[in-house]
Amino acid sequence: MKKVFFLTLLIPFLGIAYTSSDLSNAVFLGEKGIITLQSSETGYRLDDRITRAEVIGIALKIKGVSLPEGYNCKKYFSDTVKQDWVCRAIELASDNELISRSNTKARPQDSITRAEAFSILYKASNLSPTKEYDALVPADKDVTEWQKDLFVKIRNSDIEIPWVQYISDTYYKFFPNRFATRAEVFGFARQIVSLSGTNLITVVDGDTVNYGNLKIRMIGLDAPESTTSRYGYVECFGKEASEHLKMLLKDAKELTIEKDSTQGETDKYGRTLAYIFYNGTNINTKMILDGYAFEYTYNTAYTYQKENKEAELMAKNAQLGLWSASTCAGDRKKGTKDEVKISTPITTPIYTPPTTPPPSSSYTCGAKTYCTQMITCEEAKYYLNSCGLTRLDSDSDGIPCESICN
Numbered sequence: 001m002k003k004v005f006f007l008t009l010l011i012p013f014l015g016i017a018y019t020s021s022d023l024s025n026a027v028f029l030g031e032k033g034i035i036t037l038q039s040s041e042t043g044y045r046l047d048d049r050i051t052r053a054e055v056i057g058i059a060l061k062i063k064g065v066s067l068p069e070g071y072n073c074k075k076y077f078s079d080t081v082k083q084d085w086v087c088r089a090i091e092l093a094s095d096n097e098l099i100s101r102s103n104t105k106a107r108p109q110d111s112i113t114r115a116e117a118f119s120i121l122y123k124a125s126n127l128s129p130t131k132e133y134d135a136l137v138p139a140d141k142d143v144t145e146w147q148k149d150l151f152v153k154i155r156n157s158d159i160e161i162p163w164v165q166y167i168s169d170t171y172y173k174f175f176p177n178r179f180a181t182r183a184e185v186f187g188f189a190r191q192i193v194s195l196s197g198t199n200l201i202t203v204v205d206g207d208t209v210n211y212g213n214l215k216i217r218m219i220g221l222d223a224p225e226s227t228t229s230r231y232g233y234v235e236c237f238g239k240e241a242s243e244h245l246k247m248l249l250k251d252a253k254e255l256t257i258e259k260d261s262t263q264g265e266t267d268k269y270g271r272t273l274a275y276i277f278y279n280g281t282n283i284n285t286k287m288i289l290d291g292y293a294f295e296y297t298y299n300t301a302y303t304y305q306k307e308n309k310e311a312e313l314m315a316k317n318a319q320l321g322l323w324s325a326s327t328c329a330g331d332r333k334k335g336t337k338d339e340v341k342i343s344t345p346i347t348t349p350i351y352t353p354p355t356t357p358p359p360s361s362s363y364t365c366g367a368k369t370y371c372t373q374m375i376t377c378e379e380a381k382y383y384l385n386s387c388g389l390t391r392l393d394s395d396s397d398g399i400p401c402e403s404i405c406n
Helices: 002-014 020-031 052-063 087-097 112-122 145-155 182-196 238-248 283-289 305-317 377-385
Strands: 172-173 199-204 210-211 214-218 257-260 271-277
Touching: 020 087, 020 182, 052 087, 052 112, 087 214, 112 145, 112 182, 199 238, 214 283, 238 283, 271 283
Parallel strands: 214 271
Antiparallel strands: 199 210, 210 214, 257 271
16 A cells, blocks of 8 residues: 555656646647647646646637737736737637626736636636536635535536545535646536537638638638727728628537638638538638628639639628628728727838730720739739739739739
8 A cells, every 4th residue: 555655646747647638638639729739748737837827828729719810919917028929818708707806916827726717718718507506515625615616616617627625425625726637627618518509610800711620712702901909990891791601600519610722721820721511511602602701812812713603793792791882882892991090000011003004906994803914914003003903912022813923
């Protein structure tokens, strides 16, 4: 017995205290994009204590909240650093009522107790007790009422806490003030994801979706900008496009992702290029068909180009969404002069057309509006420079319709 007891004490120091179930929990969360998937089991550091910032990052993923780009921290807490991902995570957690602003310091890099970690994760879930509160009494010293209430909620939501010691039918110990390990938090988080069917799909804008650890730029469409980060203003129907995509995917827990060998793996921003299917529907085409995005061909034809072009024509003829005269009339720049300008400089290069447009008697502004209609590069440049048709230059590098001007 003494030898067994001695070995039990040694296990944590040998770094092999975690079990195969702990590793399975970590891999599960990694494959779901909730934590970073590691190439080896040691990368998960399962026996290490976990920090408050790491728990908050996991909670935001479970809640489906993505960290915004270009976010300026408001400094709710005195110990966060502006532009740091931790600051964004801490403040988003505060905005989503996962943590309180009552303290002036967030202590993001500190170890976190089991009770606080599980409280944050439980708030991030959509779970609620499925059973009646039991009458068990905690035997832990210095246990608070909120800790007791948390344990009862967890217990009655069918979440297991392996280290709970049941002293009798009435008393138990659950050690709420011990620091949580990564293995403990991963196990708790996995149960929440499994029980709640956590939605790992978040819409960034009308043509970009986060799915687990993938950031997907949808192929074959171009939705109006829904934020001011690119041009300094929101484009016409940009917010509506983003909301429509959210509506199409609001009940989705899993998506079918189809890549296209003609378009490459990723775009220049590192986003995965793909088609999204949900319940058998091509969501890329659906966004165009419903009038919330334009058909868009980048350099080379793609698999569903014909379907998307037909969808755009149908939406345009029916004056749906952004094609309606009461909204944008097909002009994504319509009304943008009334949008709020951003206060920080725009980093995206903006092309300034020459003061003297190239002479041409064979082209007429308004006759064509898409790259697919252009026959020559000269024609495309005329519509960009003389007619101000900036949609032909989607990356603002001064070169229109790169499929024919490269």
